[in-house]
Amino acid sequence: MAFKIIVCAKQVPDTNEIKIDPIKKTLIREGVPSILNHDDANALEEALKIKDQYPDTHITVITMGPPQAKDLLIECMAMGADDGILLSDRALGGSDTWATSNAIAAAIGKLGGFDLIFAGRQAIDGDTAQVGPQIAEKLGIPQVTYVADFSIDSDMKHITVHRALEDGYEIIKIETPCMLTAIKELNTPRHMSIGGIFDAVKKDMPVWGAKDLGVDTDREVGLEASPTNVYRSFTPAPKGKGIVIEGDTDKELADRLLINLKKKHVI
């Protein structure tokens, strides 16, 4: 048994290293290292686990970004993915989530059939969580978001996943082909391997532009075609520090809470 899996990944600035320009109030991107988006690493790891179990499985990673996003594909292949495809073109620049998903859905269409698409839940730079679901809609396949557990059913046609909710989870059985978006609870991503690095750097990596994808640069992709407009960016004022009230009994906790509220003249 072998699966054809597509993983959607994004190169994002390492938020641990990010600083805000105190005057312009925008992110200082200069000198900030780029990393594989965390949830996308979970998405890739789940695909790799399937490949561990079914070695003939083929994993293709697709990313869209500037030319240096090639590094992300090298990283994914050094972790064990078979191929990487970079969608990079000036005409794709400035795409919002809607336009991005048009481009990626077109790339997946160009690749032909697949059994599974894994994407991360959301990217740490935009936090929209929209691209994965939009791709699924545009491809007309079922999707499950916030996947925290994954298993392949014995018929090899269905899968069963846990979809994390705020207060529990849903167990969902779904037919392939489908799109799943991964959260960090799904697994622990592996490291690159040294041998994988030396293979990955040598590998040919197709770079597809708008023409290769056959997308309309006026209406489907790029800044102009994007319905989202950024109205204003700002740094929210930091909230006050929270406190944790400790105590042995509920009564004690309630008492301390009351004292605190009274001190602040809330009650």
Place this chain on the structure above:
Amino acid sequence: MDFQLTKEQEFVRKMVRKFAETEVEPIAADCDKEHRFPEETVKKMGEYGLLGVPFPKDVEGAGGDHISYAITVEELSRCCASTGVICSAHTSLCAWPIYAWGNEEQIKKYVPDLCSGRKLGAFGLTEPNAGTDAGGQQTRAEDMGDHWLLNGAKVFITNGGYADTFVVMAMTDKKKGTRGGISSFIVEKGFEGFSIGKTEDKMGICASSTTELIFQNCKVPKENILGNPGEGFKVAMSTLDGGRIGIASQALGIAQGAFDVTVEYMKSRKQFGKRLADMQALQFEMAEMKTRIDAARLLIYRAADMKDKHLKYGPASAMAKLYAAETAMYVTTKAVQFHGGYGYIKDYPVERMMRDAKITEIYEGTSEVQKMVIAADVFKK
């Protein structure tokens, strides 16, 4: 001349740094304290290709070069010098001599298992009475017709207690002495008459295993001689030329690790109303350290590059090891000083780093031996 790392080398640094920070650093202090060999890390190092970096894929190596190998040891040692030397001794002192001196069967039999980490390697040269004077080997190997019979003992053997495969030197012809009288052998754990003796209690690199090897009528198969009879000293010296790149990288990693934690400490520690980082006397000291670390790094990468290009690199690796080891001692001593009282207690890693640094001036040739190698090259004509 190109001072930029290749894409592959950059990725190796990125990978090993993350591996070291997530898998090695969190347990480094405990392993040191408990004198515990980090078996679980060694297993993972094998899985990720860290135990066969500079060997080709056909022997299950990573297909890398010696600068990538140096970076690997450096980044491991930046978090834990014990883990760094486990990798270095295994790669440079066991896998390498078998790969370089072994015949086809020996390479096939031993190298893939070592590169993949299925087996761990060690090297036995030093004896109680043959340290710097390595030619004074008292371990004997007698030709018994269908096998070799080894008798004697080795001391201070890195990885000794956990290794499966050993490259061991022994005297085969005492009359011929150092050059021509010593041969090298591949010895497996479990060979009849081979046992592990005392485990040493050391000042530093406490998570590494340093033991005696004891040979009492140890039977070694005839085909396990490495190289020709009498070539043992050549095998050992060529092995140590490469090993010094590994130890130099370990020293560099220790220095870099101590430097990095000191930078962070100086940014947060305030005395007399200002951060240590804002005091010029300390800034100048840090500038001195940074310069020495970078100089050591360049010496190491040059030696590694020369090795990859099959140039004569013995004096270059001796200079790299001499300077990197002294830098490790210099930087860690200052790092402890800059931490003040906190530097002397075990809650901060610089205490461990300073203890770990000292060995780099001693093993795989003391600093004095490196000077002998360098000076011999200077005055050879």
